[in-house]
Amino acid sequence: MALKVKLMPENKVVEMDEKKARVETIVRRLGLPLEMVVVLKNGNIATSDELVSEEDELVVMRAVSGG
């Protein structure tokens, strides 16, 4: 098992090699500026220093404009 990240609004799941990582590392690995995302860990807004493990449900929301 490895870390799974759901990317929104694309609704795409990305798998990572690590079993544990900080939010900041995960977002950088996705190639996104931290300034452009909000991360939810188990449904709660997480700060960049939070540690995430493979049991956690992680959602990376890009701050995009709808219209």
Added chain:
Amino acid sequence: MARCSICGRPAIAELRYARLRLCREHFLEFFTRKVESTISKHGLLKPGEKVLLAVSGGKDSVSLAHVFSQMAGRLGVRPFLFHIDLGLGDYSEEQRRAVEELSRRTGLPLIVVSVRDILRGDGIPQLARKARRPECSVCGMVKRYLTNLAALVLGAEKVAMGHNLDDTLAYLLKNKLMGLEEYSSKLGPSSPSVPGLLAARIRPLVEVYERETLLYALASGAPFTHDECPFRPRESLEDINKEYVNRLEEKSPGTKLRLLKTLLKDSPPLRGNGEKLGKCRVCGMPASGDECSFCRLTRRVYGEPLGPRAREVVEASVRRALEGLGAGAGV
């Protein structure tokens, strides 16, 4: 785990440009104060004014509406939600549901206009196809027309838009890159009214980071849709500009706010400032020639200008919203 700079509870927001980490409660307060400060600094609203909030159902406009429901009493203004159902299938339906729920939760009256009621059953994609024009340009024109019409029918002094700092910078940079700076003054905190023709536009979120509106929408629990419009172009110049300014922001927090000041200072005032604006001979709305772009386009597509039909539909929607307020509202 990061802690709130004010109370020490777990933080949800890291605002490097302000050197703050904030818990949910203090972030919501910070956001509201920031918007109020933009409004007072630029004199965007006066007590007693009616303000039409253009609400798509996305995070920015929903945050704008939610924050207005919090501060309308203090500012002494009367906010109304205004939503246009663009007829874009599931996307529009979801947006509409979010806005209706927002109206229920905030208690703000809602005016909804469906383009299909005006365009003989067509939504924006059908109109664009028949007109052989890109969806986004037709959509922008129809939205501007209907929003202004609703403001005039309601007698609202101001239309408030949800454009955030990142959106604004993306457009300002685009204008700069394409040598179109003369259009940039329209992107600042306010654009003036032309009495009887054009309601003044205000942008109270112009200093709010895009990430902050998403955080606010999530933290306040306000209902919003996080989908992208199905017609949104991929990798537009605006998208590239947004990513660029956010990379700069990461290197040097506060860059975005500084850039906003610089770019707005650089933009020359719009030539003529709307004085040359004429009146459409069909519908009486603003026009650069003798017919407005809405009447011109609908005449070409349907054989008849639909400005008067739009007015009937908007008037009926405004009436419904006012009836919902009850007779004692004195609007």
